[in-house]
Amino acid sequence: MANTLADLWEAYRSTLGFAIVNALFGLSTYAVLSVGILSFATVTYAAAGGFIGTQLALQLHWPTLLVLPAAAVAGAALAWLAALILLRLDSHWMALASLALVLLTRVVAINATGLTGGVSGLSVPLFVPFVVMPALLLIAVLLFWRLGASWYGIAARAVREDAVVAATIGIPARRIRMLAFVISGATGGAGGMALALMLHFLSPDTYFINVAFTMIAAVVLGGSYHWAGAIIGALVFTVLPVLAQAVLPAFEQVLNGVALLLIMIFLPRGLIDPRQWRLRRVRAR
Amino acid sequence: MALFADQLVNGCALGALYALFAIGFGLVFATLGILNAAHGTYASAAAIAAYFAVDALGVPFPLALLLGVAAAAVLALAVDQVAFQPLRAQGGGMLGALITSIAAWIVLDNLADDATGHQSLSFPLSSYPSGMIHLGAIAFARMQGWTILAMAAVTVAMHLLIRRSRFGAAMRAVGWNEAAAALSGVNPRAVVSATALLAGATSGLAGVLGAVLTQNVSYTLGEGLMLKGFAAVVVGGYDDVRGAAVAGVALGIIEVMTAQYLSSSLRDGITYALLLGFLLLRPRGLFGSAAFTRA
Amino acid sequence: MTALLAVEQLGKSFGGLRAVADLSLEVPRGCVAGLMGPNGAGKTTVINLLSGLLRPDHGHIRLDGVPIEALPAHEIAARGIARTYQNVRLFAGLTALEQVIAGCFLQRGASLLASLLGLPAARAAQRRVRARAMELLAQVGMAARAEQLAETLSYGEQRRIEIARALGAEPRLLLLDEPTAGMNAAESEAIGRLVHRLRDSGVTVLMVEHNVRLITAFCDRVSVMNFGRALVHGTPAACMAHPGVQEAYFGRRDDAARIQALR
Numbered sequence: 031m032a033n034t035l036a037d038l039w040e041a042y043r044s045t046l047g048f049a050i051v052n053a054l055f056g057l058s059t060y061a062v063l064s065v066g067i068l069s070f071a072t073v074t075y076a077a078a079g080g081f082i083g084t085q086l087a088l089q090l091h092w093p094t095l096l097v098l099p100a101a102a103v104a105g106a107a108l109a110w111l112a113a114l115i116l117l118r119l120d121s122h123w124m125a126l127a128s129l130a131l132v133l134l135t136r137v138v139a140i141n142a143t144g145l146t147g148g149v150s151g152l153s154v155p156l157f158v159p160f161v162v163m164p165a166l167l168l169i170a171v172l173l174f175w176r177l178g179a180s181w182y183g184i185a186a187r188a189v190r191e192d193a194v195v196a197a198t199i200g201i202p203a204r205r206i207r208m209l210a211f212v213i214s215g216a217t218g219g220a221g222g223m224a225l226a227l228m229l230h231f232l233s234p235d236t237y238f239i240n241v242a243f244t245m246i247a248a249v250v251l252g253g254s255y256h257w258a259g260a261i262i263g264a265l266v267f268t269v270l271p272v273l274a275q276a277v278l279p280a281f282e283q284v285l286n287g288v289a290l291l292l293i294m295i296f297l298p299r300g301l302i303d304p305r306q307w308r309l310r311r312v313r314a315r
Numbered sequence: 316m317a318l319f320a321d322q323l324v325n326g327c328a329l330g331a332l333y334a335l336f337a338i339g340f341g342l343v344f345a346t347l348g349i350l351n352a353a354h355g356t357y358a359s360a361a362a363i364a365a366y367f368a369v370d371a372l373g374v375p376f377p378l379a380l381l382l383g384v385a386a387a388a389v390l391a392l393a394v395d396q397v398a399f400q401p402l403r404a405q406g407g408g409m410l411g412a413l414i415t416s417i418a419a420w421i422v423l424d425n426l427a428d429d430a431t432g433h434q435s436l437s438f439p440l441s442s443y444p445s446g447m448i449h450l451g452a453i454a455f456a457r458m459q460g461w462t463i464l465a466m467a468a469v470t471v472a473m474h475l476l477i478r479r480s481r482f483g484a485a486m487r488a489v490g491w492n493e494a495a496a497a498l499s500g501v502n503p504r505a506v507v508s509a510t511a512l513l514a515g516a517t518s519g520l521a522g523v524l525g526a527v528l529t530q531n532v533s534y535t536l537g538e539g540l541m542l543k544g545f546a547a548v549v550v551g552g553y554d555d556v557r558g559a560a561v562a563g564v565a566l567g568i569i570e571v572m573t574a575q576y577l578s579s580s581l582r583d584g585i586t587y588a589l590l591l592g593f594l595l596l597r598p599r600g601l602f603g604s605a606a607f608t609r610a
Numbered sequence: 611m612t613a614l615l616a617v618e619q620l621g622k623s624f625g626g627l628r629a630v631a632d633l634s635l636e637v638p639r640g641c642v643a644g645l646m647g648p649n650g651a652g653k654t655t656v657i658n659l660l661s662g663l664l665r666p667d668h669g670h671i672r673l674d675g676v677p678i679e680a681l682p683a684h685e686i687a688a689r690g691i692a693r694t695y696q697n698v699r700l701f702a703g704l705t706a707l708e709q710v711i712a713g714c715f716l717q718r719g720a721s722l723l724a725s726l727l728g729l730p731a732a733r734a735a736q737r738r739v740r741a742r743a744m745e746l747l748a749q750v751g752m753a754a755r756a757e758q759l760a761e762t763l764s765y766g767e768q769r770r771i772e773i774a775r776a777l778g779a780e781p782r783l784l785l786l787d788e789p790t791a792g793m794n795a796a797e798s799e800a801i802g803r804l805v806h807r808l809r810d811s812g813v814t815v816l817m818v819e820h821n822v823r824l825i826t827a828f829c830d831r832v833s834v835m836n837f838g839r840a841l842v843h844g845t846p847a848a849c850m851a852h853p854g855v856q857e858a859y860f861g862r863r864d865d866a867a868r869i870q871a872l873r
Contacts, residue, residue, distance in 0.1 A: 068410055107731075115595060124411075125350070127594040132585055137584035154491060171724070180732075181718040181739070182726035184704075190711040191701040198661050200687035200779050202715040227542060243417050250414050255703065287421030294415045296399045305703045308759050 043160060047228045049268035050163045054221030055245035056169055056252065056260030061214035063254045065207050066190035067121070070242040071112050072218040074135045077237035078223055079219030080226040081139070081146050086155050094156045098166065098223050105219015106212045113211035117204060132242055139234035154226045166224055167261075174257035177213070177259035184208065237314040241297035253294045253300025262301055320453045321574050323568065328459035328528060330567020331466035334560040335521035336544035338473055339514035342555035346490040346510045348409055352416040353394055355541030356423035359534045361387035363430050365523045366532045369442045376443040384519040392508060394419045403507075420598045425536040437530040462524045468561040469517060470531020477556060486510060489552025490554070542583075543570075546590040612675045614639040614814050615660070615783055619668035620679075622655055629655040631838040632669070637783065641807055642815045644846065646824045647835035648858055653818040654696060656835070657787050661693045672677075673783065674697065681739045688716055692781035694772045696788045700760045706771050707756040710743035713778025717742065746774040750804060767823040773804070777813070784808065786817035790824060793810075802828040834858065 056146045058072040079101030086092045087101055112131060116124050146152055178188055186208050188196040193203040200278055244267055252263025270289060274282040299306070340354045365383030368374040371414045374382065395448050405411075444457045478484035482566040488496035489506045521540055526532045529539075543566060551562030566586055613636040622630040635691045637643045637747060645653050658664040660671060663682035667765055671679040692713075700709055719735035747753045750770040755763060762770055776784055786805070790798040802824050805815050819825050825832055826846040834841040834849050836858040842849050849855055 068413075109786075121593065123594055126545075127591060128548075129545075130591040130594060133587040134584065134591060137587060141580055141584065176726045176728065180722065181715060181720070181736070182725070183724055184708055185710045185715055187704060187708075188701050191703065192699055194663060194683070195695070195699045195701070196712070197683035199685055199695055199713045199775060200684050200692075201712070202682075202684045243421075245416065246414065249412070279803065281425075282426040285424050287418045287425070288422075290421070291398060291415055292419035294411055295492065298402070298405060298411055305759070308705065309762070311757075 044228065045268060045272050046158065047163050047224075047264045050167045051196065051221055051225045051228055052248060052264035052268050053167055053242055053261045054170055054217055054224060055241060056185060056228030056248040056264040057174060057217035057257060058214045058221060059245045059249045060254060061217060061262040062175075062210050062260075063249060064190060064257075065210040066193065067116075067185045067207065068125040068246075068252075069116065069211075070125070070212070070239075070246070071116070071128040072214060072245055073132045073237050074112065075109050075215045075238075075241045076225065077135050077139060079105040079107045079222035080232055081152070081222075083219075083223035084152060084156070084226050084232065085145060087156050091282050093102070094158050094227070097164070097251075098162075098220055101223035102216040102220040102237030102244070106216040109211045109215020109218070110208070113208050116206055116211075124254055129242075132239060136234050136238050139237065146168070146232070146234065149234065151231055156230075156232045158227055162227075163224060165315055166207065166220060170220070171257070171261070173213075178257060180220075180292070182209065184207070198282065247290050249300075251297070251300060253302035254303050256302045257300065259300050259302035318575075323453065324453060324455040324459060326461075326568030326571035327564055328462050328567070329566035329571060330453070331462045332521045332525045332528065332540060333487060333518050333547045333562075333567055334466050334467060334563025335541045336540045337522070337551060337559035337563045338469065338556050339517035339521075340544050341474070341548045341551070341556070342477075342486075342513045342517075343560045344511060344548065345437060345554040346486050347399070347507060348490075349412040350409065351514075352413065352541070353398070353419035353423060353519055354416075354514070355537030355539075356420055356427065356534070356546070357387040357391050357537070358424065358525065358540050359427045359537035360390050361519030361522035361538040362526035362536055363427060364474075366436055366438060367524065367596050369438060370436075373423075376438075379442075380520075380523050383523040384516050386521025388515040390423075391511045391518070394423075395507065395511035407520045424534045424538070427537070431533045434533065434609045435535065436532040438532070440538065443527050451583035456528075458524070458527050462557050463527060464521060465524060466560065469520065469558055473513075474519070474556045482509070484507075496570045543586060546586050549590050550593045612672075613637055614674060615816065616670075616672040616675075617656075617660075618657060618670045618672070620656070620657060620671065621667045621759035622652075622664060623667055628838050630659065630666075630844070633835070633838065633840050635833045635843060637763055637814060637816050637841055638831075639814055640809065640812070641830040642809050642817070642828055644832040645816060645818045645835065646820070646822075646825060646849070646855075647830055647841070651858075652838040653835055654787055655787050655838075657693060657818060660686075660785055661691055680718055687779050687781075690777035690782035691785065692779040692783075693785035693814060694769070694776050694787055694789060696791060698765070698768045698772050700772060700775070702761055704760060705750055705757055706747060706760050706763065707740075707743055709760050709771050709779050710746050710774045711739055713746075713775035714739045715745055716779050743774075746777050748769070749777070749807070750765070750774045751800075765792055769801070770804075777808070781813060783814050783816060786815060787818075788818050788820065790819065798824055812873040826850065 037235030041294065055072055055076065059073065062069045062072055083097040083101035083102040087094055091192045092100065119127055140149055151173065185201045188201055189203045189206050196203050222237065229236065248263030248267045249260050250263065251266055269283055271286055272283040274287070278285060336358065340351065343349050343354070364386035368379040368382045369376060375610060398419045399412050400598050402411045402415060441442065444461065446457045447454050448457055448460055456508065470495040477486060485501040485506050488499065488501050488593050489503050493503050525540060526536055528547035529536065547559055547563035547566050551558030569585060570582045615637040617633060617635045620630055620633045621628070628858065645656065647653050655664065659666050662681055666679050667701060670677050673689055673691065678689055678769065681689070699713065706713065717739055719738065719872060720732035724732035744753060744756060747756055750773055751843045752767060752770050752774065755767060763771070773789070788803050793801065798821055805828055809815055829846050831844065832849045833843045834855050841854050842852045
C-alpha cells in the first residue's frame with residue numbers, strides 16, 4: 031500500500047510541479063489582465079528569468095535557492111522596460127506587440143549563445159527539494175491575495191473597467207499599469223526559473239508560443255477576475271493532457287483544443303467568477 | 316549582380332506567399348475584429364488536400380490547386396461557424412475569439428500532423444510546372460513566376476472587390492459597426508460567411524503554392540506562414556489589401572537578402588524587429604488610415 | 611479673495627468645430643453654480659476640460675489661483691476637482707461600496723509595501739477608508755445598498771453612488787454633469803437637496819443642468835452658454851429673464867412671430 035502510494039507520488043510529482051509552473055505563468059498573465067491588458071510577454075520574462083537564473087548558478091555559483099528571487103528580479107526589470115514600450119499602444123496593438131516580443135525572444139534565445147546555449151540548448155544541472163515548488167506558489171498566492179485586498183486591488187479593477195473614469199477619481203492609471211507589468215514580470219521570471227528546475231534543460235523552444243497559449247488558456251478557463259482562476263485553470267490545463275494521454279493518446283492535443291473551445295463557448299467568464307457569486311447573493315435575498 | 320537578381324526573385328516569390336496569407340488574415344481582422352490564430356491551418360489543410368488529390372487520385376495540378384483552395388475556404392467557414400459564431404451570438408470580445416481561434420489552431424494543427432503521418436511530404440516533381448524560366452540573365456522556377464502572378468492578381472481583385480463593389484461596401488460597413496450595417500440593409504451573417512470563405516481561399520492559395528515552392532506539405536507550412544504573414548499585416552496595415560501585399564513582398568525580399576548578405580540566423584530577427592518597430596512607430600501600418608478604429 | 615475656480619479665455623476646437631470659444635467664468639467658494647445652455651452649447655466639453663480629460667487649445671483654468679489646465683486628469687483630481695458623468699459611468703462588477711472605496715483612492719494613506727505586509731498602520735488606513743466610504747454612501751442615502759453590485763441598481767441609485775464615488779476624492783469642487791437626467795420630479799428634488807447639503811458641508815458645486823426649475827430652486831448663480839461662449843452670468847432669475855437666454859432656448863422673438871404668421 032505504502033509502495034503504491036509512493037509510486038503514485040513518483041508518477042504524478044512532476045505533473046504537480048508543471049502545474050505549479052503553469053500556475054505561476056497564469057498568475058503573471060492575470061497580473062496584467064487584471065488591469066485590462068492582454069499580454070503574451072510573460073514568455074519573455076520567463077525566458078529572462080530562466081536563462082539568467084541558470085547562468086547565475088552555473089557561472090557565478092549562486093546557491094540555487096537564491097537564483098529564484100534573482101530570476102524574479104530579472105523578469106520584473108525586463109517587464110518594466112517592456113511596459114515603457116507597450117503602454118504607449120492601444121489595447122489590441124499592445125497584445126500584438128507583446129506577441130512580437132515573444133517572437134523576438136526566440137530569435138534572441140537562438141542567437142545569444144553565451145547566455146542561452148543557442149540551438150543546442152542549455153543543460154541545467156540544478157536540483158532543489160520538491161517542496162520548493164509549492165512554497166514558491168504559496169509565496170505568489172500570498173502576494174496576489176494581499177495585493178487584491180489592498181488599495182491596489184480595487185484601483186486595478188477600476189483601471190480595468192474604465193481607465194478614464196479611474197483617472198478622474200485620482201487613480202494614476204499608467205502607474206497602476208506599470209506596477210501590474212512589474213508584478214507580472216516578477217511572477218513570470220520566477221516561473222521561468224522554476225520551469226528550468228523542472229526540465230533540467232532549456233532550449234529556445236522552451237519559452238515560446240506554446241507557453242503563451244497554455245497560460246492564456248489557463249486564465250480564461252479559470253477566470254480572469256480572481257487570482258484563484260489562474261491557478262485552477264493551470265491545474266486543469268496541466269492535468270488534462272496527462273489524462274487525455276492516458277485515455278486517448280493519439281488525440282491528446284486535439285482533445286485539449288476541443289476542451290478549450292467548449293470552455294470558451296460555455297463558460298466565457300471562467301470557472302472563478304466573483305461577479306456571478308455576487309449576483310447570486312443579490313438574488314438569494 | 317546575377318545573384319542579387321536571382322535572390323530578388325526568390326524574395327518576391329517568398330514575399331508573395333506572405334502577402335497572399337496576410338491579405339486574408341487582415342481581411343478577417345478588419346471586418347470581423349478577430350485575430351485568427353487558426354488562419355495558418357487553412358494553408359496547411361489546402362496543401363494537404365491538394366497533395367492527396369495529386370498523389371492518391373492522380374488529379375492534374377491546376378485542378379488539385381482549386382480543390383485545395385476550396386477545401387481551405389470551406390474549412391475557414393466551418394471554423395467561423397464553430398469557433399466564432401457562438402461568441403458573436405453572446406457578444407463576446409476580441410479576447411474570447413482569440414482563445415477559440417487558438418483552440419481551433421491546436422485541433423487543426425494536430426489533425427494535419429496526423430494526416431501527413433507526422434512527417435513533411437512534398438509534391439512529386441512531375442506533378443506541377445517545374446521548369447525554369449530565363450529572362451535575360453535572371454533564371455527562376457516556373458512556379459515562382461506563377462506565385463508572383465497569383466499574388467498580383469489576387470491583390471488587384473481583392474482591392475477592387477473591397478473598395479469598388481457593393482459587397483465590399485457591405486464588408487467595410489460591418490467592420491465599422493455591425494448593428495448600424497444591419498439597420499441599413501446589410502445582412503451581417505452573409506458578409507461574415509463570405510469574408511471567412513474569401514480569407515480561407517486566399518490562405519489556401521498561399522498554402523498550395525507555398526507547399527510547392529518550399530517542398531513542404533505539413534502543419535509547419537501554415538505555422539511559418541502565420542508568423543510572417545502576421546508581421547506583414549502589421550507592417551502593411553490590416554485594413555488595406557495593397558499594404559499587406561507590399562509589406563508581404565518587402566518582408567520576403569528583406570528576409571532573403573538578410574540571409575544572403577548578412578547572416579541566415581538574423582533572417583527571422585529582422586522580420587520581428589520590423590514588426591515591433593512598426594507597432595510602436597506606425598501602428599496602423601504603411602497604408603493604414605489614422606481614422607480607422609475598431610470598437 | 612479669489613474665486614475657487616476661474617476660467618479665462620478657454621478655447622477648444624474639434625476639427626473645424628469650436629466647441630468652446632473664449633469662455634470665461636468664475637465659481638466662488640461655497641456656492642452651487644449652474645451651467646446651462648441649449649444642446650451642443652459646449653457644456654460637457656467644459657466639464658471635460660475642467661477635469662483634465664481634454665486639453666484646451668488656449669486659455670487658463672485656475673483652481674484657487676493655481677493654473678491646472680496642463681495637468682493630467684489624476685493630478686487634477688488630487689488637486690481637488692471630482693466629477694460625475696452625463697451617462698453614469700460606474701465600474702462593472704464592483705459593489706456600491708467598492709465603487710466608493712475606489713473613489714477614496716487618494717485617501718488610501720498607506721504604501722503598497724505596508725499594505726502587502728499587513729502592517730497595523732495600513733490596516734488602520736484601510737478600515738478608515740471603508741468607514742469613510744460607508745459614511746459617504748449614507749450621505750447619499752445608499753447605505754442599505756452597500757453590498758450590492760452597482761449595475762443591478764436603478765438608474766437614480768447609480769447616480770447617487772457616482773456622486774458618493776466622486777466625493778471619495780474629498781474634492782473642493784464637484785462637477786456634476788446633468789445629475790438629474792432621466793429622473794422624475796421627486797428624484798430631481800432629492801438630488802437638489804443633496805447638492806445643498808454638500809454645499810453646506812463645504813463642497814463647491816458646478817452642475818450642468820437642463821431642468822430650469824431645479825436651477826432656479828437650487829443654484830446660487832448661473833452661467834448660460836451658447837455656441838461655446840458665455841452668454842450671461844448672474845442669479846438664476848436674472849439669467850432666465852435675459853433676452854439672449856430666452857432667444858437661445860426658444861428662438862428669436864421675430865422667428866416666433868414668423869412661425870405664428872405661417873400658421
